[in-house]
Amino acid sequence: MIERATPIEQAAPPTFEALLRTVEEMDTPDGFKAELIRGKIIVSPWSMRRYYLPMRALREQLGAHAPKGQVADIAPFLFQFPEAGRAYGPDLYVVDETAFEGEGRHLDAAALSLVAEFTSVSTKDVDWHEKLDVYGQLVPVHLVVDMQASEITCFSDPSPHGYRSRRTAPFGTSLPVPAPFDFDIDSSGF
Template sequence: MSAMPHEPLTQADVLLEGFLALGTPEGFRAELIEGEIVVTPPPDGDHEDYISRIVKQVIRQSRTEMDFSGNKGLKLVGSPGSSRNHVIPDITFAPADLSLFRGADSWMPCDGVAMVVEVTSTRAQVDRESKRCSYARGGIPLYLLIDRGASALTLFSEAEGSDYLQRRTIHFGKVLPLPEPFAFELDTAAFE
């Protein structure tokens, strides 16, 4: 009995293999987004302050009890012809009754995720465009972008294909209504 010949590796396969074998320096994070390996340095204090303010409000005010994870790796559908995206949101929220994070691998599927949050940093266009499209293709219902360069928050909703059909933008200092399962008004007064 002869061995079956292996199918040749595609460029996307080689890229994914190389990405998964990366030795990223401590504190840095590496993501594979739309066929590009993106490495970002540790976040600054303002970045973490925004994250903290969002998490506190969601925990205190959300209609549905939420679990959250900072820097949880998600496997998402890639654009046609590219490998699966491996993206690390700044915050990932999921209903607590799903226990989504318990026992999850480093890179988990996005099924059950209610919302992801990104705070722009050194590569803001990745958060504004590439990650938005990746999250939409993954079917993540809500994507909240805190855009420090624009002093604004944008909530993307109604994922369809590779983008969201709805977006609502407010400037820092205003309130942003979050839909179910959150169902409260996110206060950004302290973001200014």
């Protein structure tokens, strides 16, 4: 008998919509969130409790300067970026209130005016690369609060190739945030 290679038929990878439905049907444990990252469903814990005070300080500042009709929050919602095949649950976001109208569990990322990600050892790579690339094509302002490096970076001016502007400041100083916010973040409470 002569040995021959036998091709193995592989099913096509699941579509973005199929993955999104799977995330919606998941019974994610309390304190965890599921996101679509690089075509995979990733389940990770919400931020550690020591992150709460900096998140609250930032949320209060953003809420005071958010454009009319927008809300700053840390509630666990998934924002979908269908063109990129991604869906993220940012640590903090500012979004148009109309995004919450209607049914379903996932929101349209086009309604976002700002996202903020607080890095951890396990999420730092995704926050600084994967999410930055996707947010940088659509979301007007993106903040990376690097808890390990004790600094905050503001990205703005999105384009098809990513953000065109970047500013970084160490914790304890102020950082300008451009339109539609136009104020300086006070990071002394971080």
